[in-house]
Amino acid sequence: MTVELISVGTEILMGNIVNTNAAFLSAQCVALGLSCYHQSVVGDNEGRMEEAMQTALSRSELVLISGGLGPTRDDLTKEVAAKVMEKKLVMDMRTRDRIQAYFDRIKRPDITENNWKQAVVPEGAIVLDNDNGTAPGLILEKEGKAMILLPGPPGELLPLFQKKVRPYLEQLQEEKMYSCMVKICSVGESRAETMVADLLEGQTNPTIAPYAKTGEVHFRITAREKTQEAAELLMEPVLKEMKRRFGSRIYTVREEETLEEVVVRLLEQGRLTITTVESCTGGLLSGQLVNVPGASKVLERGFVTYSNEAKIQMVGVSPVTLEEMGAVSQETAEEMAEGGRKAAGADVGISITGVAGPGGGTEEKPVGMVCMACSIRGEIRRETFYFSGDREKIRKSSVVQGLNLIREELLKYLEGQISGESA
């Protein structure tokens, strides 16, 4: 079954935003076993949009369209799609009520008139309720083909696809795609690929595809089978081989699990609490940990110690260490982690101090040099990393490697606990 993507939006054509939706949707469709041969982008222009839709429908069975469903007069996607699929537009009372409830919830009583445009839908369309915005998703079917419309903002498109579109696409085909995700940090992309080059070569079922994101590499293993059990049997040897090669550098094989979730899970498992002491990342690491619902059980407080005075006063770093070794040093990192841990009365302390740039680098301590320490009840590991890229990339990489450092130390600690108990 073939699928084709059309992204609608002048901001994509003008280069104001990068089309991450297309990458997300393509990857999802490929994972579902659909073949995707074309992607296109058009602006909010009736004629060109209609032409793009007609062309796509003539060569693909499914057309996935994102963007242009909002309340403004620029938003034409629904209207043009209805024309191409020969459907009348009608008011959908359920959607009207949902929009009303949405505005009630965010306490905006003054709903502007143009918002009601979003409650108008092509007759007979499957309406996909949008929990994160006003415009619903829509599926229009005609003569064995379907056009699927999704709102453009990624915060609305992603959950709507996962919750509503994916089940719709799944029931269209007999064999399903099952996949698992091998997520790795602390190995670079090209090195990771080299380590499994022979597995990537000539793969058919299951397939293995690498994806890189800042500080991490993910491999998706996908099998096409009629049942979950049969698919798992197919994937098992590949998964086993990858585990053998990457070992504990794999932090999860569950698609939906994030690195910070693994860290929170391990902390809960060991009934441990954690505190953060951040300099160059300025709170990003604690911010990421708190992204896990229920993080309050393990993280009670954190310190942003940007200046030397803050490091001394908040977490008791020694002025002598700062003077002699510098703020960016393993010694300072160690005192930050251990001092923060004690000040917070926590079991685990993690610290990050580095040169994020663009200024402040020296020959000895270049931009991108970041020192970290992790203390579990006084057992301390120190690390120095040298990251590339701009300020933002250095800070993001620091957060990933900081989380990974905690993870590695927790694994060791928990292992010690178990062998201690059994001894």
Added chain:
Amino acid sequence: MTVELISVGTEILMGNIVNTNAAFLSAQCVALGLSCYHQSVVGDNEGRMEEAMQTALSRSELVLISGGLGPTRDDLTKEVAAKVMEKKLVMDMRTRDRIQAYFDRIKRPDITENNWKQAVVPEGAIVLDNDNGTAPGLILEKEGKAMILLPGPPGELLPLFQKKVRPYLEQLQEEKMYSCMVKICSVGESRAETMVADLLEGQTNPTIAPYAKTGEVHFRITAREKTQEAAELLMEPVLKEMKRRFGSRIYTVREEETLEEVVVRLLEQGRLTITTVESCTGGLLSGQLVNVPGASKVLERGFVTYSNEAKIQMVGVSPVTLEEMGAVSQETAEEMAEGGRKAAGADVGISITGVAGPGGGTEEKPVGMVCMACSIRGEIRRETFYFSGDREKIRKSSVVQGLNLIREELLKYLEGQISGESA
């Protein structure tokens, strides 16, 4: 003059990589005053590539194609382009020498045979030397139209475009595009557009285009003119009218300036320091402020006070307030901001405490309810927001509105300073 982009690459179609080249090339073309109405993506397939090229040539004067110029048998772009433009392929001795020199430079004496394929060019093509790789860029002209081929890796494409393609495109046209960006927070997208609906209507030169991102709305005003001065004259009345309508809700009109940069700039202007006290955002606000290079001058420390104990011990919130009003209340927010300000010895304190969900919401305090306070030397403003979306969106919206709250209070404070001085 119209331009159209074709990105060649199975890895884009499969969603393995995000098409950042398209965003870069579009933005560059728009800045050069070219009109871009279509982008498309095709895989390394001869038939589909030829069809895409023919379609593009039929409707656009310039076709910019990236990817598929490498040494492997998959790389077909040049061959298909030569066919479509009816050119013979010939060996280019200068390119052959350059490739030889390239391999000498990176000390790889063992050049594989397939590399010489890259020295073959369509007869009469303008060859664009690639300093960062082996495959040259190529410009093929025919009957007043041109096809421009560029290698896919961004590290090769970007400099090649800047150094070789941009001058070629510049000499093709007389007028250029100039633009500025009106950036607004604290007004929703549909409301913002309603406020300028009449300006958006029937615009030609300059044009106004709205863009939404979490918690913000941006309007790009673009003028097409021969000189910067003439363009600014065209844009001035529109800009003035937008300033009249949105007032201080516009935080900048500079394309590259971010909200956190404005906050840091205003703090520096008033020679003020700031501290952050965060609960549900867990450090994201301080993390965002620290993203501004040189933020150390204004932010010396911050507090992540996730638990009630942390709020009491770190910034002196009263247990009675927490007991009677709750952790998510304007009263607690006020004590967090003011207590944190005093504990840090800072001029400004900003606090955020809310229900980010998914659990923890009640009828009285639903998920998405976020209380904030901003204190400038004891002058306090308190606010309650009701955000929609999931945990991540609520937290992101909180950061944007928290930054905006500081900005608004700083503007008032600085105005007071000025009128105080002149009194």
